[in-house]
Amino acid sequence: MFEYDDLLVNDHKQVQRLKIADTLSKLFAERASQNDEEGRFPFENFKELKEEGFVKLTVPKKYGGGDLSLYDFLLIQEKIAEGDGATALSLGWHNGIVMNIRDSNKWDEQKFAQICYEIVNEGKLINSCATEPTSGSPARGGKPLTSARKDGNVWIINGHKTFTSLAPALDYFIVTATIEETGEVGEFLIPKEADGLRIEKTWNTLGMRATRSDDLLLTKVKVQGDALLSIRMQQKPEPQGWLLHIPACYLGIAKAARNYAVQFAKKYQPQSLPHPISEVPEVRRKVAEMDIDMMKARHFMYHVAYLWDHFPGKRKKMGEELAAVKYVVTNSAINIVDMAMRIVGGQSLMKEHPLERYYRDVRAGLHNPPADDLTFMKLGQKAFS
Missing domain, CATH: 1.20.140.10 (Butyryl-CoA Dehydrogenase, subunit A, domain 3)
Structure with a gap:
């Protein structure tokens, strides 16, 4: 077996996490073929990941998480992917988003604390939804056609997002939208229960079938004013x-x-x-x-x-x-x-x-x-x- 973990791991906590990850990875490998063939999200895998605390690894310690470093995060990702790549990529989006918010401090601290509490105590899952059918990847500079309009203290959001990984399992969607009043691009936090939010099953792909990266449809979705998390700056984005x-x-x-x-x-x-x-x-x-x-x-x-x-x-x-x-x-x-x-x-x-x-x-x-x-x-x- 190809293993160079002795060069990379020198901490007791690292060793224990990787042992648990290895056990989970072997279980996930047994289910991977059927999940792939049926294009089914690995709900059973995520139930076990939640039970082992793997969805709170990058949550700050002060909120009950593991406060994992990038190095340790990658070790876990690599190990889980040995068993099932789709499960690992899905887990990576959730934990990575939390790590990015933690390290960038771009959210209101009270809002972040609330989400961290729900992740740690309720196993909530979160992911960003930025790609759209016509604007393409946000990495290429496309401005979202998804729109947000302010009506009193309520935002009304309409749009269509693609590549929404973990779509059937997400509790929160971080949606990029162009604010009609200013033309700025904002990030909005939308819970899965929001009226007008719908997942359309479009994910029928060659690979990574079990990520269920379906389309997210938003029709007159109403969220409170504090759902606006941040404004995307025009300058060169920070390395992530x-x-x-x-x-x-x-x-x-x-x-x-x-x-x-x-x-x-x-x-x-x-x-x-x-x-x-x-x-x-x-x-x-x-x-x-x-x-x-x-x-x-x-x-x-x-x-x-x-x-x-x-x-x-x-x-x-x-x-x-x-x-x-x-x-x-x-x-x-x-x-x-x-x-x-x-x-x-x-x-x-x-x-x-x-x-x-x-x-x-x-x-x-x-x-x-x-x-x-x-x-x-x-x-x-x-x-x-």
Whole structure:
């Protein structure tokens, strides 16, 4: 098994969390195929994650959470993704959003305290909803067509959001909307019980099927004035370390694919050979190539996470590094899964084996932010600035 956790983990609490995560991951792996095939959100997995306190990991300690560092957050993401990438990515959005609010201090403290209380004591789930059918990814600068209009002390919100991960399980939706009176883009907190809020089942995809990233429809949704959480500033956005939960997830999928291929090679012996294919030089070369990709991606990602945690004064200058991590790790993960399938051969295409699911799931990383072309643009601009 590919494990370098001895290089990364040196704290008793880390070890205990990872042991629990490993146990959960193995359980999730048993359910992953059926959830994927049926495109069903893993409610059972999240019930167990809540019972083990994994939905409050990034909540500040003063509100009863784990106050997890970015480094430790990524370790959990990677481990859960070994069992089920869709569960890990879904968990990452929730915990990452909470981490971002915690570290940016962009919410009113009383509102944040209330949400943290509900997460810690009631297992509430939250995610951001920013992408729209025509405006595309917010990372490309599109202004939301979703609108918010003030009527006394009430906001009236209308719009259509896509890629709403965890849609059937969310308790709160953080919705970006253009404020009609000012043209500013605001973030609004909308509870699932709000009249006029509806989830439309549109998520029928190649990979990450169990994230249930369905469409969110908002028709004359009314929320109180304090539902406006923040105004999006026009200047260059701050680097967001929490988004590294995305590459950590795909690295976990790649690790699972690599380990599966190695175990397969140890056991599989065709009639044409007097030994298992693990002794074939080309198979060993491919495994070595996978391991080099894994080491390269893993050490890069965790080094940047370490810098983020220990040198907060440098975070504003880390945008290019964070984008580069996502590019390197995600593309390395895709290469690793592809190489694992080459080792296993035609059987890797069969539904009874997990490799074809790994192959579909890992490719979703190309479409998570930031996209590769935006990373190249960012790095190119920095080089010539």
